[in-house]
Amino acid sequence: MPPNLQPTFRALSDPTRRNILRMLGQRDMTIAEVSAQFDMTRAAVKKHLVVLSDGGLITVRTEGRERINTLNAQALKPVTDWLSWFERFWDTHLDALKDAIETEDTELEKDTKDDTGHHTND
Amino acid sequence: MPPNLQPTFRALSDPTRRNILRMLGQRDMTIAEVSAQFDMTRAAVKKHLVVLSDGGLITVRTEGRERINTLNAQALKPVTDWLSWFERFWDTHLDALKDAIETEDTELEKDTKDDTGHHTND
DNA sequence: TTGACGTGATACCCTTTGGCATCATATCAA
DNA sequence: TTGATATGATGCCAAAGGGTATCACGTCAA
Numbered sequence: 001m002p003p004n005l006q007p008t009f010r011a012l013s014d015p016t017r018r019n020i021l022r023m024l025g026q027r028d029m030t031i032a033e034v035s036a037q038f039d040m041t042r043a044a045v046k047k048h049l050v051v052l053s054d055g056g057l058i059t060v061r062t063e064g065r066e067r068i069n070t071l072n073a074q075a076l077k078p079v080t081d082w083l084s085w086f087e088r089f090w091d092t093h094l095d096a097l098k099d100a101i102e103t104e105d106t107e108l109e110k111d112t113k114d115d116t117g118h119h120t121n122d
Numbered sequence: 123m124p125p126n127l128q129p130t131f132r133a134l135s136d137p138t139r140r141n142i143l144r145m146l147g148q149r150d151m152t153i154a155e156v157s158a159q160f161d162m163t164r165a166a167v168k169k170h171l172v173v174l175s176d177g178g179l180i181t182v183r184t185e186g187r188e189r190i191n192t193l194n195a196q197a198l199k200p201v202t203d204w205l206s207w208f209e210r211f212w213d214t215h216l217d218a219l220k221d222a223i224e225t226e227d228t229e230l231e232k233d234t235k236d237d238t239g240h241h242t243n244d
Numbered sequence: 245t246t247g248a249c250g251t252g253a254t255a256c257c258c259t260t261t262g263g264c265a266t267c268a269t270a271t272c273a274a
Numbered sequence: 275t276t277g278a279t280a281t282g283a284t285g286c287c288a289a290a291g292g293g294t295a296t297c298a299c300g301t302c303a304a
Contacts, residue, residue: 006137013135014292015128018204025208032250044293046252051291065250065301073211080205082140086147087202089195136262154280166263168282173261187271187280 003056008079011055016040017048021057024071031067125178130201133177138162139170143179146193153189 011017020034035045049069052058056075061068133139142156157167171191174180178197183190 005140009135009140013131016292018127018131022207025211030250040292041294042251043253043295047292067251071208071211073208076205076208077212080202080209083198083202083205085144086193086195086198089147089193090199138262152280162262163264164281165265165283169262189281 003078005078005082008055008057008075011052011057012079014048014051016045017052020045020048020052021071024058024069025073028068028070031069034069125200127200127204130177130179130197133174133179134201136170136173138167139174142167142170142174143193146180146191147195150190150192153191156191 016038019037023029023034023037031042031046031049034049035042038045049058049060053060057072059070059072061070138160141159145151145156145159153164153168153171156171157164160167171180171182175182179194181192181194183192
């Protein structure tokens, strides 16, 4: 059972945060280093980092008085998995996946309070 | 040059909208049909459909007095492409992609007003 | 010890977002 | 025509989001 997608999708919904992920994909950075790349205060960047952390997309380790932010790209896997369900609509060379897809059809997302699960499809 | 990712990521950031996409992946639906699946007013669902449309994820065609919503899964492609940049961190069997990835390294996202492009990395 | 430095935390602001209620408009069916 | 149906559009509201400014606190280096 995949973890809740919502915090991760939420984290990805902001361009600043997406850019931070790309930056951290190149090297670990302190908050100050990340902040230096943007036209906003350190506090604002810090907020973004918290959201990214909530989404599991980064981890933070303390090193002296610094906080090193590290990309945790594995947290993107549930997102790509969710998206892969739709690949059938543009990708034609799908074969073995069909079965897995079909069985997964009826299970829609149940990751937040407002998911009522009313889907009476099928 | 991929279209702006922001409207698409934005559209995906809400669980109701993600569920709508899954539903439309199974069959085209009118607004009323979509609304029937959720514990919210038609007006609220309509707003979600507008956001999905803004993100290019659905198309709408008029049929009599009805509005048929159709999934446009191709609009997810830029998202998966963006995410694929990170696959190197959990996927090991990457070979030919390495070069393409390297050349793409320096080009971060430029899809909104608040992307300052200050990235002095490299 | 004493600052400077890196960060956490909080309060406040304005805008966006997700929801509702309501009314207007167009179409289908008698 | 007349009424039910399907939708569009608008205004309102509370909450969330993205920023700022500011202060407190631990850490490093003299």
